[in-house]
Amino acid sequence: xxxxxxxxxxxxALKLALAYAxxxxxxxxxxxxxxxxxxxxxxxVAVASxxxxxxxxSIPGATPxxxxxxxxxxxxxxxxxxxxxxxxxxxxxxGTATAASIWGIGIAGxxxxxxxxxxxxxxxLITLLTxxxxxxxxxxxxxx
Numbered sequence: 001x002x003x004x005x006x007x008x009x010x011x012x013a014l015k016l017a018l019a020y021a022x023x024x025x026x027x028x029x030x031x032x033x034x035x036x037x038x039x040x041x042x043x044x045v046a047v048a049s050x051x052x053x054x055x056x057x058s059i060p061g062a063t064p065x066x067x068x069x070x071x072x073x074x075x076x077x078x079x080x081x082x083x084x085x086x087x088x089x090x091x092x093x094x095g096t097a098t099a100a101s102i103w104g105i106g107i108a109g110x111x112x113x114x115x116x117x118x119x120x121x122x123x124x125l126i127t128l129l130t131x132x133x134x135x136x137x138x139x140x141x142x143x144x
Contacts, residue, residue: 012054018117019043019050019109022124026105029131035098036085045081045102046109049074053113071110078106101127 020043027042056062056070082099104127111120 015054015112015115016047016050019046019112019120022046022108022112022120023105026101026124026128026131029128030098030101033131033135036087036095037098037102041081041085041102042105045078045106046112049078049106049109050113053110057114067114074106074110075103078103081106097131101131 023042023046024039027037027039030042031038052070052074056067059066082102085098085102086093086095088094104123108120108123108127111117111123
């Protein structure tokens with residue numbers, strides 16, 4: 001086997017696949033709820049965020065300051081994508097949970113890219129559980 005394949009391609013491909021796998025259940029949940037972003041958006045955001053982190057890590061001579069700038073740009077870009085999920089209709093606002101989830105899954109993807117798997121898994125799990133299990137509570141509170 002070629003050294004490039006073993007040392008670079010395979011580990012990076014696994015990280016990108018993990019970012020996808022962590023995002024897909026959240027996208028599935030949003031899709032089932034017929035939200036503005038779903039099964040396509042969430043994995044793309046996670047994989048792109050992971051990819052940007054991987055690219056940033058591969059820059060020769062990169063410093064913590066450089067990583068910080070990468071994360072700053074990433075957070076801004078994800079915020080823009082999430083902002084597109086927020087809809088205003090007749091004085092009410094919808095999509096803030098989806099927007100926040102997009103932001104969170106982007107950070108989870110970046111965490112995978114930087115090798116902080118525990119953070120990515122926890123972020124993804126908390127996001128999924130919050131979306132899935134607090135929705136009935138939200139409906140109950142609105143009915144009171």
